[in-house]
Amino acid sequence: MMNLLHDYECGTSDHFSRRTLLKTAGLSSLSWLTPMADVLATNAEKTPDLAKSIIILWLNGGPSQIDTFDPHPGKKIAADSKAIETSKKGVFVNEHLPQTAEMMGDISLVRSVVSREGDHERAIYNIKTGYRPVPGVVHPAIGSIVCHEMPRPNIDIPTHISILPGQFPSRGGFLGAQYDAFKMGDPTQPVPDLKARVGEDRQKARLESLEVVEKRFHRGRSETLAKTRTLHSDMMKQARKMMTSEQLDAFNVNDVPKSEREPFGDTPFGRGCLAAIRLVEAGVRCVEVTLSGWDTHVDNTNLTSERTKILDPAFASLIKSLKDRGLYDNTVVLCGGEFGRTPHLNPADGRDHWPHGFSMAIGGGGIAGGRVIGETDPNGEKKDPAGRINVQDVHATIQYAFGIESDRQIITPAKRPIKLSDGFVIDELL
């Protein structure tokens, strides 16, 4: 029996990335759960080309790489799925991604992502956090790490948002629940729990009554309790500030002109992508937009094409719009799911889970576009793709784009030092 976790080592000298070795001050930093806000605030001023936000288009269920970004046209494994050439000569994608194909100069494709997790729940954890699930610790998702490591923007709304969250939205893990993604649905609908249930007068009376009750609890307790520990009234104030903030407009796309909305497609996902742009524009650090339905164990080609038709206009318009607004250079866009799907069709014309070489699209925030990394076996036999990229490498690359030190170790509440990422930066994407 193999020891499967073996190549996932923790916190030892093996893990220095190439970047760290190049650094002049190679001191390993070991610090507590303190945001590096101050340090990074000055850094960000000096280096305006760093990423400031990230948008993750989460394709929940595990999209087939062959029917999206890695088509192998003409090969047996392509089955009846067709491909088109993109604006990058010689690079093909699925025929239902024509608009995305046009944007290929701005997006790179990593076609050789490899993981060891073939179960949805575990794989989602793995891709979102860059770590495999292990007992005793919950790793933070990439969006939570970005929010923790970057200075907090001066906004009334949450800095980490999940639009149309699936079953497992991004979580703050050991960084704390305050780094969990704020969950919202279709951006034409009101954001849940934001509207007071009673009129202004009654709300005022309720808050006055609350003050009366709060006094009793603080009797005989530390004077700093509310300010440093419960943070109850602070959270309440921030929540109330959010309830009446003008920045809430960014959540809602109802008032956006039709001409601006239409290119994204008339779907919740398309509207989610449009809202993501508006949220990033408002200063939000991480927005995750989920498109589910990629778990195509039966009738793969048809079911996947329905999904790609939703993805295509939304993804392409997202990039276009970010560029038009001058946001793309500071916004990383990542598109992918928890794993790929088997190269060969199963008897039900479906494709099953395949973590042994699948695709992710990435661009923006200083990450190069127009590149293709790695190559899967055109015959679908070999499990190890050429130019293999580990999941954690994608994380290290994203963190690098933000100027975040992946090697920085955080001491978890359980007193365990864990690096922000133990992957290597993908040089080809720089």
Added chain:
Amino acid sequence: MMTDSSPPPLPPKVRLRAALRNLLFIGLLAGVIGYAISQLWKPETVPSVSIPNDGAEVIARQVDQAIQAEWTKENLSPVGKADELTIMRRLGLALTGSVPSLEEIRQFESQNETERIKWWVARLLDDRRTSAYLAERFARAYVGVENGPFLVFRRHRMVRWLDDQIHSNRSYDKLVREMIAADGIWTTHPGANFITVTIDQNNDKEGPDQVKLASRTARAFLGVRIDCMQCHDDMFGDRWKQKDFHQLAAFFAPAKVGVTGVQDDENNKDLIHKVRYRGDKDESPVSAAVPFRPDLLPKSGQLRDRLAEWTTHPENGAFARASVNRVWAILFNLSMTEVVDDIPLDGPYPAGMEILAEDFTESGYDLQRLIRIIAATEAFQMASESANPETNPVTGRHEETWAAFPLTRLRPEQMAGSVIQAANLAALDADAHIIKRIQRWAETNEFVKRYGDLGENEFGEQPGTIPQRLLMMNGKLVKERTDVNPLMSAATRIATLSRDDSKAVDSAFLTVLSRRPTTKEHDHFVKSLSGKKGDKRSRAMTDLYWALLNSTEFSWNY
């Protein structure tokens, strides 16, 4: 030719369908009427419980002395005993995940003063809510919160089984042995889910994962974290070697899953744990060995049977200490050590731990007795605030040494459970109507999803979040459970049943915060009710409820 003018008889299938439909309708109607009656009229009976007299108090006093010695050493003065209703609330939250009901508070107060706490503990230990709630807490340590592998893992079966074991007060060591050494199918032998949860169906390796199993066993049953040693020797001391971890994992290596469920095949050469140790070039096979006290390991038998015996051996103090620490954490929401599953193997141990562990072992691993002892300690019954903040203010050290009861935020399921319970006057226990219990389950799940589940590492202090405050201020559950509604809302029922404003305010405070209002609070809210009738009065009560539910006090254990 037919001359009969009456309509032709309906085909049997249609008749059957019609009959079934009528039956369903009558059944539903009866259900709704029964439900309504159960809401409006419930006989007042105080459940009879027997309070065991088995010397639990004696052990509690020994623990007190050990903890008092710490205070003396540090020159700390304890803040004094908590109010009885506060202790009652703590116990309700720890054992059932919700505040006590108004009905239970009334029954509590009708007991003999010296027996009240003991009566409440005995009553809760008798309650299915407690075993179900504890089962979920233990399950998180054994199998985590993931849904786990498809078909071969049934979390629900596992939790139900634990529920039954805890309710019948089965010896804890037997329960643990049944998990470590489990054979057979996970549905008929639910303990086997401990093994099958580690199966990764999409990986190259078939069958349970010995590395995960070793990690779980060490943490959950021994309170040692040697899983970091999976890849290297101990970096923070020299207690553990990489070898220790992998030799433990080797006990689980022969486990496989076939048509008869979990079985061991110790003669199979493929089922041997192999590792490339740090610094080595190649993998080498690892033979099973325990990381400490090898003298306690049985010399013969199947590997997992031997490991199960060794783990739960009465002389293996680590097992009793790990169990005691977890039960302490369930009651205080904080463990005796900084992290619940990290206890120094060779000491020094936190004050009182050894006394509890020894008694736990001697009692034949009696979980209910352990809970009764901890609940009877001075530490558990300590106030969280100081009666003399000027001369003896509460400090961090007070809380760390149990000289003051440590404040912790309620966990999500405790928040949901408490909101739902506060919307009812009677306890939502096994006697509650099935519709209510189903509703409680559904509402809890929905609320916890939005409030944020803590997962398996659920003990300790967690920061509050903005979405949590929004959910409490404006969310669906609070709105639906406090709005004007004669069946679903205790607020409305108090407003309509209590004609007297003063009594109505008292009842609301007891139902939501498990205490009576201060004079200031009393006057404030009586004023808000005074002169109001009908729906207006109910709305004023809804507002009162809103203020109480949104207070710091409601969302903290104190």
